[in-house]
Amino acid sequence: MKVFTIGFTQKNAEQFFTRLKQPGLVRLVDIRLNNTSQLAGFTRRDDLKFFLRTILGIEYVYCPALAPTKEILNAYKRDGGDWAEYERRFLALMAQRQVEKKVAKGLIDGACLLCSEATPEHCHRRLVAEYLRSHWGDLDIVHL
Numbered sequence: 001m002k003v004f005t006i007g008f009t010q011k012n013a014e015q016f017f018t019r020l021k022q023p024g025l026v027r028l029v030d031i032r033l034n035n036t037s038q039l040a041g042f043t044r045r046d047d048l049k050f051f052l053r054t055i056l057g058i059e060y061v062y063c064p065a066l067a068p069t070k071e072i073l074n075a076y077k078r079d080g081g082d083w084a085e086y087e088r089r090f091l092a093l094m095a096q097r098q099v100e101k102k103v104a105k106g107l108i109d110g111a112c113l114l115c116s117e118a119t120p121e122h123c124h125r126r127l128v129a130e131y132l133r134s135h136w137g138d139l140d141i142v143h144l
Contacts, residue, residue: 001105001136004112005125006144008043011118016042017055019144026110027059028052031066031128033073043114061107065099066128083122090124091131099128100135108132112144119143 004025008016020028028048035045042051049060068090076086094100117123120143133139 001109001138002140002142003108003110003129003132004142004144005115005120005123005129006112007115007117007119007123007125008040009116009118013042013051017051020052020056020058020112022112022142022144024110025058025112027061027107027112028114029066029107029111030060030062030114031064031125032115033064033067033070035062040116061111063103063107065097065103066094066113066124068124069093087127090127094128094131100132103132105136108139 002024004022006016006019011019030045030048032040034040035043037044042048045062052058052060072086072089072093075081075089076083113125113128115123115125117125120126126143129139129141133141
């Protein structure tokens with residue numbers, strides 16, 4: 001199985017959609033907590049669904065089970081929290097939600113996980129991909 005990840009910040013639309021042109025990429029799975037904000041620009045939920053279908057011919061799926069809670073996100077972003085604490089709390093949330101059992105492997109295989117962070121180092125999309133790999137085994141992760 002293969003999963004891609006991408007963040008939309010620090011990318012214009014051309015860069016974003018060009019990076020998504022990957023062999024085997026069949027859908028974008030939006031794992032953001034807030035996907036309708038004006039700050040999301042061309043990646044607002046309804047616009048993104050249209051652009052993905054029109055430009056790339058791929059589907060859009062929203063999967064809030066893979067998003068952080070507002071409390072976890074605010075403690076890190078708004079309140080200047082520690083990344084290690086965010087990571088610990090987020091991974092505990094994934095375990096509590098049992099996402100490895102509730103999210104279908106078919107949804108993730110060939111998908112690209114979308115979040116906002118420009119790079120995966122301090123982003124929950126990396127944590128989700130690594131969490132699923134640790135439970136499912138054979139999952140190749142490619143950060144775009």
